[in-house]
Amino acid sequence: xxxxxxxxxxxxxxxxxxxxxxxxxxxxxxxxxxxxxxxxxxxxxxxxxxxxxxxxxxxxxxxxxxxxxxxxxxxxxxxxxxxxxxxxxxxxxxxxxxxxxxxxxxxxxxxxxxxxxxxxxxxxxxxxxxxxxxxxxxxxxxxxxxxxxxxxxxxxxxxxxxxxxxxxxxxxxxxxxxxxxx
Numbered sequence: 001x002x003x004x005x006x007x008x009x010x011x012x013x014x015x016x017x018x019x020x021x022x023x024x025x026x027x028x029x030x031x032x033x034x035x036x037x038x039x040x041x042x043x044x045x046x047x048x049x050x051x052x053x054x055x056x057x058x059x060x061x062x063x064x065x066x067x068x069x070x071x072x073x074x075x076x077x078x079x080x081x082x083x084x085x086x087x088x089x090x091x092x093x094x095x096x097x098x099x100x101x102x103x104x105x106x107x108x109x110x111x112x113x114x115x116x117x118x119x120x121x122x123x124x125x126x127x128x129x130x131x132x133x134x135x136x137x138x139x140x141x142x143x144x145x146x147x148x149x150x151x152x153x154x155x156x157x158x159x160x161x162x163x164x165x166x167x168x169x170x171x172x173x174x175x176x177x178x179x180x181x182x
Contacts, residue, residue, distance in 0.1 A: 052151060054108040054179050059154075062102035062134075062175070064161040066095040074164045081140050081158035092163065101156045106179055110151040113144055113182040118157065118175060126169025134159045137175065 064077045065086060075092030079085070079099045086099035106114065121135045137159040147153050157175075 051112075051181070052107075052109040054106060054114070054181070056177055056179055057105045057107075058102065058177075059105050060100055060103040060156075062157065062159070063098070063100040065097040065099040067092045067163075068095055069093075069163060069166070072166060074162070076163070077161040079158040079161075081138050081156050084156075084158070090163075101158045102175070103154065103156045104177060106147065106153045106155075107151050108147050108179075109181065110147055110149050113146045114153065115180045115182050116141060116145055116155075117178040122173050122175055124161075124171040124173030126167065126171045128167075128169035130167030130169055130171070132164075132167060132171050133162045134173065134175070135162050136160045 062079065064079055067075065067077055067088060069075060070091045070093050073091035075088065075090030077092065077099070078087045078089070079101055080087075081101050084099055084101040086094075088094045106116075108114070116139075118137055118139065120137055121133055122137070123131050123133050125131050137157060139155050139157045141155045145153055145155070
């Protein structure tokens with residue numbers, strides 16, 4: 001009885017292997033009848049959609065104008081992001097000049113929603129080693145900014161220049177702006 005079961009298993013294996021070989025032979029015959037599949041050009045499904053790269057252009061630099069501390073205290077110059085108007089607060093004396101809101105032009109794929117990231121605070125340094133902060137950086141962007149039909153979006157930004165203590169000089173700094181498609 002043990003030998004018969006073993007023979008049956010061998011017969012089943014042989015049948016399975018034979019069936020597999022038969023299927024391979026019949027598949028290869030059908031491929032040869034219609035041409036070599038390896039020799040044919042591969043068929044692509046759809047052409048990859050190309051997306052216009054995003055470009056950022058600073059069209060106007062943020063400028064807080066000129067001011068001086070009247071004592072050893074602190075002061076703040078706020079520049080409105082919509083109209084560039086400035087408001088001087090604290091122990092600062094306005095020395096005149098025009099404050100200007102920064103403005104940005106973004107170009108890319110028309111109609112696409114974009115994600116724009118800017119820091120809320122940066123530090124600026126002077127040529128004399130002093131430092132001041134721009135705080136509360138804000139924009140006039142809508143909640144879901146979108147490039148228009150020509151692939152463009154313009155926005156303005158402002159913030160609060162905060163001066164603490166005895167610092168002087170021309171202060172410079174960079175506000176990084178990151179833009180990505182949603």
